[in-house]
Amino acid sequence: MIFRVFAKEELENLYDILAVNHMVGAVSKGIGTSGPLFDFDFIYDFKDLRLDFSTTIHSLKRFLLPPVETLSTFEMQKETWQKHVDYNLSKPIVYFGLHTCDINALNKLDKVLWGSVYPDPFYAAKRKNMFIIGSNCMPQPFCFCKSMGTDTALHGFDMFLTDIGDSYFVEIESARAFDCISKLKNREPDVDDHNLFMQVTEAKTKQFSCHVDTTDLTKILDMEFQSEAWKGWGEKCLSCGTCANVCPTCYCYGVTENVDLDLQKAQKIKQLYSCNLIDFAQVSGGHNFRPESHSRIKYRYYHKHRGFVEAFEESLCVGCGRCGVSCLADITVPEVIASVRGKEGHNG
Ligand code: SF4
Ligand code: SF4
Numbered sequence: 001m002i003f004r005v006f007a008k009e010e011l012e013n014l015y016d017i018l019a020v021n022h023m024v025g026a027v028s029k030g031i032g033t034s035g036p037l038f039d040f041d042f043i044y045d046f047k048d049l050r051l052d053f054s055t056t057i058h059s060l061k062r063f064l065l066p067p068v069e070t071l072s073t074f075e076m077q078k079e080t081w082q083k084h085v086d087y088n089l090s091k092p093i094v095y096f097g098l099h100t101c102d103i104n105a106l107n108k109l110d111k112v113l114w115g116s117v118y119p120d121p122f123y124a125a126k127r128k129n130m131f132i133i134g135s136n137c138m139p140q141p142f143c144f145c146k147s148m149g150t151d152t153a154l155h156g157f158d159m160f161l162t163d164i165g166d167s168y169f170v171e172i173e174s175a176r177a178f179d180c181i182s183k184l185k186n187r188e189p190d191v192d193d194h195n196l197f198m199q200v201t202e203a204k205t206k207q208f209s210c211h212v213d214t215t216d217l218t219k220i221l222d223m224e225f226q227s228e229a230w231k232g233w234g235e236k237c238l239s240c241g242t243c244a245n246v247c248p249t250c251y252c253y254g255v256t257e258n259v260d261l262d263l264q265k266a267q268k269i270k271q272l273y274s275c276n277l278i279d280f281a282q283v284s285g286g287h288n289f290r291p292e293s294h295s296r297i298k299y300r301y302y303h304k305h306r307g308f309v310e311a312f313e314e315s316l317c318v319g320c321g322r323c324g325v326s327c328l329a330d331i332t333v334p335e336v337i338a339s340v341r342g343k344e345g346h347n348g
Helices: 008-018 100-113 121-128 175-182 191-207 217-223 228-236 242-246 293-312 322-326 333-340
Strands: 002-007 022-032 035-042 068-077 080-084 093-098 130-135 159-163 167-172 253-259 265-272
Touching (some): 008 175, 100 121, 159 191, 217 333, 228 293, 242 322, 293 333
Parallel strands (some): 022 093, 093 130, 130 159
Antiparallel strands (some): 002 167, 068 080, 159 167
16 A cells, blocks of 8 residues: 655645546535534535535445436337346546445445346446545444444545544555545655554544444354344334435345336336335235344344355444434444343443
């Protein structure tokens, strides 16, 4: 990895160099009950871009896995169906200021949707079209990324910025990022910069107040499959699906095929779905394999913390805490995991 340092005044120049592309970053969305709200959106003016944001309400997912996406359209021409596929690609998109949880979430999604036996060409096309600038953050009271090993990002970005006071310490991972930085006034980091970088890392580590004990978690989940704890969480869960909506790594979906009444046109549509919704496991004929709320919430946790670990030796949860913040029933990952371990509470 190559390291560089540039003064904070150069950030706008970096933005200008990249602004020939579409730009996505965190913007202010007003004030909520617990403080300022932020979300990812298209940026048209450098002044709207925030690098001092706390966790965004939603993840980046809507840019890569839109809630509704047309996979293909069909038109009857000369008594034959003509298929048309549009990957909905535009100019490359620069994602400016992603935190480590969201970078790691993309790395995890890649394993299933890009690097698997059956890659998703719609996801892969958008993923290839990205330029990622990461930025360091300080943990919020609900962040448990450290427990999930996602408080740092080793790959999955073009460059990564860490605020070290008057300057940014830059980790450079790609040739195109190196080209951009070369156009700015920059220098090699010295010993003082290294020390400042390490101080920021240490301060971040000390600020974590939320933890999840992941020791032997896959085994414990196997042992506690029949635990009464799941029934308790099932009684609380409203089956609203909000947790999957805000989660950066939930990717379950359904596909419907609609044919116009005159049989001249048709569309194949993909729609993101949540495994907590009541009809998630309902099949033709009306049978529902998971009619009870507690079985649906349980399987959501088993996919994140057991099934994915078995397949890829890492959890599908990045510890961003968004699901807990958004849940109207106050269901949080640290509390669910603690209860399955036979413990209460999650802090400390
Ligand atoms: S957001 Fe909360 S209430 Fe809604 S489905 Fe998820 S766990 Fe259940
Ligand atoms: S399950 Fe919750 S904490 Fe884990 S990645 Fe998804 S939204 Fe974040």
